[in-house]
Amino acid sequence: FIIADKMSKAEARSKFEGVFYELIEEIDAVVAETKIAQPARDWIRENLKYNTIGGKLNRGLSVIDTYKLVTNKSELTEEEYKKVAVLGWTIELLQAYFLVADDIMDASKTRRGQPCWYLKPNVGMIAINDAFILESVLYLLLKKYFRNTDYYVDLLDLYHEITFFTELGQLLDLITAPEDQVDLSRFSLDKHTYIVTYKTAFYSFYLPVALALYMAGLATKSNLEQCKKVLLPLGAYFQVQDDYLDCYGDPEVIGKIGTDIQDNKCGWVINVALERASPAQREILDNNYGRKDSEAEARVKTVFKELDIEPYYHQYEDKVAGEIRTLIDNVDESEGLKKQVFTEFFNKIYKRQK
Amino acid sequence: FIIADKMSKAEARSKFEGVFYELIEEIDAVVAETKIAQPARDWIRENLKYNTIGGKLNRGLSVIDTYKLVTNKSELTEEEYKKVAVLGWTIELLQAYFLVADDIMDASKTRRGQPCWYLKPNVGMIAINDAFILESVLYLLLKKYFRNTDYYVDLLDLYHEITFFTELGQLLDLITAPEDQVDLSRFSLDKHTYIVTYKTAFYSFYLPVALALYMAGLATKSNLEQCKKVLLPLGAYFQVQDDYLDCYGDPEVIGKIGTDIQDNKCGWVINVALERASPAQREILDNNYGRKDSEAEARVKTVFKELDIEPYYHQYEDKVAGEIRTLIDNVDESEGLKKQVFTEFFNKIYKRQK
Ligand SMILES: [Mg+2]
Numbered sequence: 104f105i106i107a108d109k110m111s112k113a114e115a116r117s118k119f120e121g122v123f124y125e126l127i128e129e130i131d132a133v134v135a136e137t138k139i140a141q142p143a144r145d146w147i148r149e150n151l152k153y154n155t156i157g158g159k160l161n162r163g164l165s166v167i168d169t170y171k172l173v174t175n176k177s178e179l180t181e182e183e184y185k186k187v188a189v190l191g192w193t194i195e196l197l198q199a200y201f202l203v204a205d206d207i208m209d210a211s212k213t214r215r216g217q218p219c220w221y222l223k224p225n226v227g228m229i230a231i232n233d234a235f236i237l238e239s240v241l242y243l244l245l246k247k248y249f250r251n252t253d254y255y256v257d258l259l260d261l262y263h264e265i266t267f268f269t270e271l272g273q274l275l276d277l278i279t280a281p282e283d284q285v286d287l288s289r290f291s292l293d294k295h296t297y298i299v300t301y302k303t304a305f306y307s308f309y310l311p312v313a314l315a316l317y318m319a320g321l322a323t324k325s326n327l328e329q330c331k332k333v334l335l336p337l338g339a340y341f342q343v344q345d346d347y348l349d350c351y352g353d354p355e356v357i358g359k360i361g362t363d364i365q366d367n368k369c370g371w372v373i374n375v376a377l378e379r380a381s382p383a384q385r386e387i388l389d390n391n392y393g394r395k396d397s398e399a400e401a402r403v404k405t406v407f408k409e410l411d412i413e414p415y416y417h418q419y420e421d422k423v424a425g426e427i428r429t430l431i432d433n434v435d436e437s438e439g440l441k442k443q444v445f446t447e448f449f450n451k452i453y454k455r456q457k
Numbered sequence: 458f459i460i461a462d463k464m465s466k467a468e469a470r471s472k473f474e475g476v477f478y479e480l481i482e483e484i485d486a487v488v489a490e491t492k493i494a495q496p497a498r499d500w501i502r503e504n505l506k507y508n509t510i511g512g513k514l515n516r517g518l519s520v521i522d523t524y525k526l527v528t529n530k531s532e533l534t535e536e537e538y539k540k541v542a543v544l545g546w547t548i549e550l551l552q553a554y555f556l557v558a559d560d561i562m563d564a565s566k567t568r569r570g571q572p573c574w575y576l577k578p579n580v581g582m583i584a585i586n587d588a589f590i591l592e593s594v595l596y597l598l599l600k601k602y603f604r605n606t607d608y609y610v611d612l613l614d615l616y617h618e619i620t621f622f623t624e625l626g627q628l629l630d631l632i633t634a635p636e637d638q639v640d641l642s643r644f645s646l647d648k649h650t651y652i653v654t655y656k657t658a659f660y661s662f663y664l665p666v667a668l669a670l671y672m673a674g675l676a677t678k679s680n681l682e683q684c685k686k687v688l689l690p691l692g693a694y695f696q697v698q699d700d701y702l703d704c705y706g707d708p709e710v711i712g713k714i715g716t717d718i719q720d721n722k723c724g725w726v727i728n729v730a731l732e733r734a735s736p737a738q739r740e741i742l743d744n745n746y747g748r749k750d751s752e753a754e755a756r757v758k759t760v761f762k763e764l765d766i767e768p769y770y771h772q773y774e775d776k777v778a779g780e781i782r783t784l785i786d787n788v789d790e791s792e793g794l795k796k797q798v799f800t801e802f803f804n805k806i807y808k809r810q811k
């Protein structure tokens with residue numbers, strides 16, 4: 104049973120991926136119409152492949168899952184599947200736009216197990232224009248597949264708004280925790296909540312569901328409001344877990360060694376620690392956080408230990424999980440929204456170890 | 458008379474600039490609603506001011522001029538002026554989006570007489586996200602001022618298309634003439650035409666007129682097609698002049714010393730030279746173009762001189778100007794478009810020395 108479920112998940116992913124290969128051809132055809140030279144066409148194809156495929160595709164796939172749920176359809180026609188999959192790929196493209204740029208801004212070395220795009224030979228800062236192109240392609244696809252729908256303009260407004268919100272979260276993150284200047288007095292749990300909500304939750308949690316509701320004809324004002332009410336805290340909770348696991352997760356399980364402390368990240372753990380630290384502990388944090396030095400990192404972790412962050416996290420997780428369950432229980436299904444949409448998101452992440 | 462004309466031009470510019478100061482407050486109010494921390498609000502205000510103001514504002518102002526011309530209005534109501542000025546500022550914001558990024562990609566040092574934004578203390582690569590925000594603000598303004606019009610969705614489609622085209626032109630430019638690899642075999646006049654048309658003419662010449670026509674209710678398919686037919690060659694001609702003046706203009710008049718030869722630019726002059734060069738001259742060009750070395754630059758200029766580029770330019774300018782005049786003569790005014798729109802653009806640039 105579990106294997107069957109995993110099988111179908113892999114199948115769903117590979118069917119979804121197949122759509123992107125079709126889209127690359129469709130995008131190339133549009134580009135070719137402008138009569139641009141062949142090397143530029145090849146470049147765009149490589150940009151699309153390298154930066155959009157290779158991730159977990161959870162965001163894109165959740166558009167399809169949500170659409171099936173709210174329309175009560177276990178099978179979609181080919182045309183319907185393609186349309187909803189295109190919506191899924193627009194989120195993956197939006198994410199690619201942000202990640203290509205984020206890697207430059209964070210001076211990262213790898214992404215999804217391969218070198219960051221800007222580090223590839225001959226790419227360099229051209230990656231910035233490539234990021235721009237990834238975003239443009241998103242609108243090109245929305246136009247091709249949704250121009251004739253009565254919600255097209257709403258999709259555009261939604262994308263513009265969520266893009267802006269993500270940039271606001273990114274900005275606050277960048278100026279609160281610059282790579283090269285450690286200043287913990289800028290950190291706070293309020294800023295952390297803003298950053299995770301705006302930088303991640305809007306586009307990763309709210310956007311997939313909102314897109315599915317538009318296509319299902321269920322994007323009423325009340326339904327969208329309810330989605331925000333549940334999915335933004337859920338997304339923030341997801342990011343708190345991410346921050347916690349970076350520090351306390353098993354590297355064997357999460358598949359990487361956490362670097363948030365050395366990278367001066369404004370994460371949940373340090374912000375809780377700052378609220379609880381004595382002046383002496385604070386001094387240790389000030390002198391050791393954000394330094395590329397594993398002994399400094401160990402001193403930070405010792406303070407975290409003294410402050411009982413680990414047990415506090417589990418209490419906190421129980422509290423937040425309870426609040427989110429209540430929010431889900433209170434969802435009004437009268438306009439076609441379903442609690443199950445949220446329960447499935449919730450179950451995927453509750454008490455996750457990776 | 459000339460002074461009065463200049464006066465009113467300066468007045469028009471400063472009135473238009475005044476609108477942007479109002480818009481900064483309106484944008485800040487929207488940002489403030491998200492409850493983002495004050496330092497991020499201050500950062501966005503500074504980003505908007507530093508990168509959007511300070512240019513010649515020709516693109517933005519030409520939306521207003523075109524609108525007045527096609528509507529036969531010499532005076533606009535305050536509300537009407539504000540709306541058309543907002544359209545003008547959306548072009549200036551689009552340009553700011555591109556220029557902030559272009560300066561990083563070109564490793565430029567200054568822009569409009571001040572350090573490039575990415576070189577300001579504490580900015581660095583955060584400039585990439587700041588560029589993203591400039592683009593988002595454009596859509597925020599379109600939504601605030603045009604959401605209730607029947608051409609709103611057309612404005613969005615127009616912006617998405619022109620943005621993509623500009624990125625295509627930028628891409629071809631970047632991969633044809635990378636800063637650090639000189640390879641003249643990649644250059645050609647065809648590529649040059651593509652680059653100048655897509656990178657510059659669409660957003661600088663076609664977009665202002667198209668926006669004005671939408672607001673005037675005159676954006677018929679035929680009118681827009683006619684605008685493209687005239688304004689794209691006009692924009693390409695403008696850029697050919699720019700390339701020519703970079704090499705042959707009087708630095709006292711154009712206000713800067715040309716650097717295209719040392720910067721390995723795929724400009725009009727080198728492309729003409731490549732078409733006309735003997736094998737021996739070609740070798741000199743291959744060995745000396747794109748080198749940060751004034752003696753190499755002088756050797757390139759000697760070849761240009763041997764190839765009679767200067768007299769050829771004047772012939773070429775006469776030919777192109779004649780073709781554009783014919784295009785303007787053939788404009789069909791029956792759907793409310795006016796030849797005068799194009800004549801004014803043409804007269805501003807014909808035989809310009811700066
Ligand atoms: Mg990063």
Ligand SMILES: [Mg+2]
Pocket residue numbers: 205208209276
């Ligand atoms: Mg980052």
Ligand SMILES: [Mg+2]
Pocket residue numbers: 345346349
């Ligand atoms: Mg993390």
Ligand SMILES: [Mg+2]
Pocket residue numbers: 559560563565
């Ligand atoms: Mg440049």
Ligand SMILES: [Mg+2]
Pocket residue numbers: 559562563630
């Ligand atoms: Mg450039």
Ligand SMILES: [Mg+2]
Pocket residue numbers: 699700703
């Ligand atoms: Mg130039």
